[in-house]
Amino acid sequence: MERLTGPEGISIRALRSEDVEAVAAIEREAFTTPWEPRTFAGLLDRSGVELVVMTDATDAVIGYSVLWCILDQGELANIAIAPGFRGRGLGARLLEHVLERARARGVRKVFLEVRASNEAAHALYARFGFEEVGRRRGYYERPQEDALVLVAAIEPAQPDDPAPHSGDTPTHRTERRRG
Numbered sequence: 054m055e056r057l058t059g060p061e062g063i064s065i066r067a068l069r070s071e072d073v074e075a076v077a078a079i080e081r082e083a084f085t086t087p088w089e090p091r092t093f094a095g096l097l098d099r100s101g102v103e104l105v106v107m108t109d110a111t112d113a114v115i116g117y118s119v120l121w122c123i124l125d126q127g128e129l130a131n132i133a134i135a136p137g138f139r140g141r142g143l144g145a146r147l148l149e150h151v152l153e154r155a156r157a158r159g160v161r162k163v164f165l166e167v168r169a170s171n172e173a174a175h176a177l178y179a180r181f182g183f184e185e186v187g188r189r190r191g192y193y194e195r196p197q198e199d200a201l202v203l204v205a206a207i208e209p210a211q212p213d214d215p216a217p218h219s220g221d222t223p224t225h226r227t228e229r230r231r232g
């Protein structure tokens with residue numbers, strides 16, 4: 054995967070096994086029903102998954118995202134930025150990268166579920182054209198809350214865009230209730 058570097062030494066790259074504990078630590082701060090480290094570890098090297106980390110100038114992990122890709126559909130299963138780095142446009146930058154990877158794989162629609170009360174996430178997704186297409190009542194626990202189902206259309210890749218990875222179907226789909 055390409056490594057993108059920008060202002061302040063912020064980069065986006067593929068998750069490595071040595072990043073798993075740092076990712077899981079951010080996950081525990083971001084969600085009340087966090088994925089276990091072994092869940093992230095189990096996703097390493099799966100070709101149907103875009104699993105990326107955002108790092109600072111010292112290569113410390115400050116965010117991550119998980120996108121499942123199945124044929125022309127994607128599902129944003131997880132995205133978080135470490136608390137001290139939120140509100141600086143980094144979530145938008147990470148999501149932009151992930152959606153670009155989806156586009157390069159031939160994904161035409163990306164779905165996600167989000168807590169009805171998660172205003173920061175709603176603002177982020179609205180910026181990228183996600184629209185509500187459904188509601189799952191009582192979907193989340195701790196606290197119990199509805200999930201909104203959002204979808205965004207992805208414009209097809211142009212012929213000179215980077216070639217996509219091979220698109221195996223991911224099989225590891227446990228612990229999906231984010232928020």
Ligand SMILES: CC(C)(COP(=O)(O)OP(=O)(O)OC[C@H]1O[C@@H](n2cnc3c(N)ncnc32)[C@H](O)[C@@H]1OP(=O)(O)O)[C@@H](O)C(=O)NCCC(=O)NCCS
Binds near residue numbers: 083135167177
């Ligand atoms: C959601 C999350 C990834 C956003 O990351 P971020 O780096 O703070 O987002 P950005 O700084 O790029 O901001 C993106 C948009 O959200 C808005 N936003 C950020 N924090 C916000 C907040 N607390 N309340 C309302 N809007 C907020 C920004 O104003 C921006 O909107 P704009 O483009 O209209 O100006 C981050 O808040 C997070 O990690 N939350 C915990 C995990 C989570 O909820 N993940 C989503 C699960 S569905």
